[in-house]
Amino acid sequence: MLKIFGEHLVDPESVKQMEMAMRLPVTVAGALMPDSHVGYGIPIGGVIALKNAVIPYAVGVDIACRVKLTIFNLDEQFLSKNLDHLSEILKKKTFFGVGCKNPLKEHHDVLDDPRWHASKFISSIKDLARDQIGTSGSGNHFVEFGTITFLKDFDKFKLGQTFLGLVSHSGSRGFGAKVCQYYSNMAKRVNPKSKEAQHLSWLNIPGEGEEYWTAMSLAGDYASANHFLIHRRIAKALGEEPLFSMENHHNFAWKEKIGEQELIVHRKGATPAGKGQLGYIPGTMADPGFLVVGKGNPLSLNSSAHGAGRVMSRRKAKAELRYERDVLEKSARCGVRVIRAGRDESPLVYKNIRDVMNAQFDCVEIIAEFHPRLVMMAGEDEEPED
Numbered sequence: 512m513l514k515i516f517g518e519h520l521v522d523p524e525s526v527k528q529m530e531m532a533m534r535l536p537v538t539v540a541g542a543l544m545p546d547s548h549v550g551y552g553i554p555i556g557g558v559i560a561l562k563n564a565v566i567p568y569a570v571g572v573d574i575a576c577r578v579k580l581t582i583f584n585l586d587e588q589f590l591s592k593n594l595d596h597l598s599e600i601l602k603k604k605t606f607f608g609v610g611c612k613n614p615l616k617e618h619h620d621v622l623d624d625p626r627w628h629a630s631k632f633i634s635s636i637k638d639l640a641r642d643q644i645g646t647s648g649s650g651n652h653f654v655e656f657g658t659i660t661f662l663k664d665f666d667k668f669k670l671g672q673t674f675l676g677l678v679s680h681s682g683s684r685g686f687g688a689k690v691c692q693y694y695s696n697m698a699k700r701v702n703p704k705s706k707e708a709q710h711l712s713w714l715n716i717p718g719e720g721e722e723y724w725t726a727m728s729l730a731g732d733y734a735s736a737n738h739f740l741i742h743r744r745i746a747k748a749l750g751e752e753p754l755f756s757m758e759n760h761h762n763f764a765w766k767e768k769i770g771e772q773e774l775i776v777h778r779k780g781a782t783p784a785g786k787g788q789l790g791y792i793p794g795t796m797a798d799p800g801f802l803v804v805g806k807g808n809p810l811s812l813n814s815s816a817h818g819a820g821r822v823m824s825r826r827k828a829k830a831e832l833r834y835e836r837d838v839l840e841k842s843a844r845c846g847v848r849v850i851r852a853g854r855d856e857s858p859l860v861y862k863n864i865r866d867v868m869n870a871q872f873d874c875v876e877i878i879a880e881f882h883p884r885l886v887m888m889a890g891e892d893e894e895p896e897d
Contacts (some may be wrong), residue, residue: 547769
């Protein structure tokens, strides 16, 4: 069974791609989120539940890509008065781009995890992971300051309160990309598919998929460590202790009970939204993001969108858009200063985030709304890793 949320927002090619995945003998259920667009294997925004199998490309290249939100006890007035200072913090304390290494050579306990020795292949890419820890990739990866306003009472926060927020979006860097490539090639050998469906080749669990599962899980903890270091670095530069922090990830697979059976639920560019589960869904550099709580909708396989979703390819954006007009000026009209980004991340290449949120009202409840004010991304000449 395939459930499509916001069908009017989803292009026919994404539906066709998902329908192919639904015909696999290991597929039990699937869903398409309203931000869906074509990807490899299944669409970004696709959710698929498999029986005893994992598809590396249904997890994705940027394994465990995630969003982290930190809230500080500072107000909108502080932000407005300190835009230059906060801009300098982002310039000095964040590192972006393909192949980017951390010049601070920071350490995190995840680098001591015994899973790095689980296989010869995983061990072979540990040095890459060590070099890149605490950095962000390219494409739609960002770090931004903005204001977050609560639309209802939540935790220690009250309706109407507004605070300074810090949001980051990035994943497992070159480590995750190499894991995807290596185990996708293994899957094509173990369970080869037609050329049209080669990115739907799977690994069996129990079986060869267990080694991939170890690498994927390690990539999840590694991605979380990246965000931890970024937020700790910025909090120290601010001289502030966080009031609140949360994170969630996509591009991952979970073992979950669906109905009466345990299945492997892949969320490629989709946010976990189990009942009561916190999530954060970003918009664009010029549009709001949302702190949400999941409603546990079984038709969405306990999932929601992970962002606005593209309507224009990166290639087309680079060919047709202009940086000054379509990135800097477009964002400035919305009260947002872009420190660095690319034409392919202009707000014009994305769906309307409010349309996306309206199309999944039965998947998540909105708790708070974040408005970006300062945005840092990779530069114009970077190719995406996601």
